[in-house]
Amino acid sequence: MNASKHCGRIIPVLIISILLIPLSCEENPGSKTFGDPPTPETCFCDPDGIETYLEWAADEYPDIIQLRSIGMSESGRTIYAVKLSDNPETAEAEPAVLVNGAVHGNEQAGAGMALKLIEYLAEGWYIGDPDAAAIIENLELHIIPVINPDGLALSGRLNSNDVDLNRNFGYNWYTEEDNNGDSAFDQSESSAVRDDFLTQGYCLAVNMHTTPNYSGIGIYGPWDAFGTDTDSLTPDGWAAKYLPNYALIEQLGADYAADVTAEGIAPFKQYFHYLEGADWYPLYGSMTDWALGVCGTVSYSVELYPKQNYTTADADTLELIWSAQKAALLNLITNAELGTGGRLTDTSGAAVTGAVITLTAAASGRSFSPLPYDALTGRTDSDGYFRFITEAGDYHIKFVSGTRVGEADITVGASGETSIGGTYSAFPEYILPDA
Ligand SMILES: [Zn+2]
Structure with missing residues (x-):
């Protein structure tokens, strides 16, 4: 050769x-008794409830869901990940994708979306939904509903050391940034996520947040630090538009925004946009910048909805968010191929x-x-x-x-x-x- x-x-x-x-594909059983499961709508604001949900899901769907711990929070809570794939116990020749929520603990809807995605894919697999089957059969999808369980427990943005975990990653980490830790990866939550990336080899990652205002909703691509033609302070930042896949990253982000539907939230669609992260506001030490810069992972942050500090009284809002962005999220994930x-x-x-x-x-x-x-x-x-x-x-x-x-x-x-x-x-x- x-x-x-x-x-x-x-x-x-x-x-x-x-x-x-x-690869051998199991036949869909075609029928399934779902019992009386916990639901995302009743548990997405509570780390203990989410733990119960994930343990139930892994127990109910063992042939497509595997539950693992990626590490512990600073206050000793387990950070869970689930892998959804056929043959979940085996590392197959399939693209690995990460979807995560709640790196900020007061943005509970990201955790809720993660649980809704698990619910949809698991049930969809059993009833023969072709979109669910395509993801389960062709990809290894990993979901970390809550990166910051200590923050979620208190409905607070920061972890229990008052660190913003999405400023604590080791790429363009910057001493002058607020609440970013004493050094990159000095928090157990961010270092656990780093180690999980290096273990799993994600090619695509979607980090789900929420924002207080309509002006912030949308999907954000590289880079969070710098990111404009004139911001040539470091090669890492200035390199943004010269990545060989930069146009594709922009296109997939724009596709996500276009695929979002209004679904009963009238002004939602008109605000939902794709932008480079730094064109919204620059930040340093983000998870998405580290993932792309070090792992080559095409990474986005999605600001799902203009609300923070959710409670289970917002179950209907979670349903709206899921309905409006389900197709966009599924389409984005499928592009991992x-x-x-x-x-x-x-x-x-x-x-x-x-x-x-x-x-x-x-x-x-x-x-x-x-x-x-x-x-x-x-x-x-x-x-x-x-x-x-x-x-x-x-x-x-x-x-x-x-x-x-x-x-x-x-x-x-x-x-x-x-x-x-x-x-x-x-x-x-x-x-x-x-x-
Ligand atoms: Zn956030």
């Missing part, structure tokens, strides 16, 4: 025999985890290379997998793990498959040469 003209050392191999055979992915192993066939990946657009034509402005940077996950949502085209991919380096030229197809030397696969296997 002539796929290694840059260095001649990597051995890109397509493991067609395994990875291209459709775009772009390129793969699995990195060593010459013995063992997964190479935590390798730094650089994906560079081959035909950018920009004059300021070798600065990394045309590149996405990411990491292989704990099973050696990686995925980037990016546009079709020719790319150069480079893997670095310690002293081992591998490179290849690849072509990304429009439907999310990758060609190395002419053969397309959704998750080609790359073999990292020995040092």
